[in-house]
Amino acid sequence: MSNVKFGADAWDARYSGDGWAYGQEPNRWLEERITPLTPGKALFPADGEGRNAVWAATMGWQAHVFDLSEVGKEKCTQLATEHNVSVSYDVDDLETRNFDTEEFDMIACSWFHVPWNMFTTHYPRMLGALKVGGHFITEGYHTSQLEMNSGGPKSSDLLWNLDEVMEVIGNGFEILHTDVETTILDESDLHRGKARVVRIHLVKLNT
């Protein structure tokens, strides 16, 4: 069980160059769930090169990102300029970031995997930034993805078991969708082919 963080330098290296590590299009699950929602203020944690935040900004969302990568921020700025929108982007770490309570109408992230002890402490803290009625939408790799070759961390400590994830983050939320699915990814060379994913869409209750 690895507890080592894939650090900012490694993400900077991944995002360096002209290509787009996970493509320029939004994650399909996020796109499907966000499209029917009324735009408001949204946080896109760990959005890397900014593909989800930039797309959401074109849909009318006020989009905010935090991510470890300086290069990701530069790529996000480039993508936002190409789409004639603006996205606010903090280079920051989930582990040390301060979150205001009840700030966002939506928090949405794709493939934001962190070591399990960080997940259990900091995902709930991050979700505290959602307003009552706010949406949390995410897609991550399931533990059974370890046997697949279509992307994701090669450590079970970072992969998701749906029941365990919901035990950590589900309290105080209505479930609109939770499932473990087999899907075909076609995001980029890093995320292509048959994959085992966890898809979650929750709404914050007034508790």
Ligand SMILES: C[S@@+](CC[C@H](N)C(=O)[O-])C[C@H]1O[C@@H](n2cnc3c(N)ncnc32)[C@H](O)[C@@H]1O
């Ligand atoms: C697999 S990439 C996904 C990027 C983006 N969500 C997408 O789907 O295109 C994971 C991202 O998580 C970010 N990340 C990892 N650990 C983080 C942390 N502790 N705090 C903030 N961002 C982190 C990385 O910098 C990287 O951009």
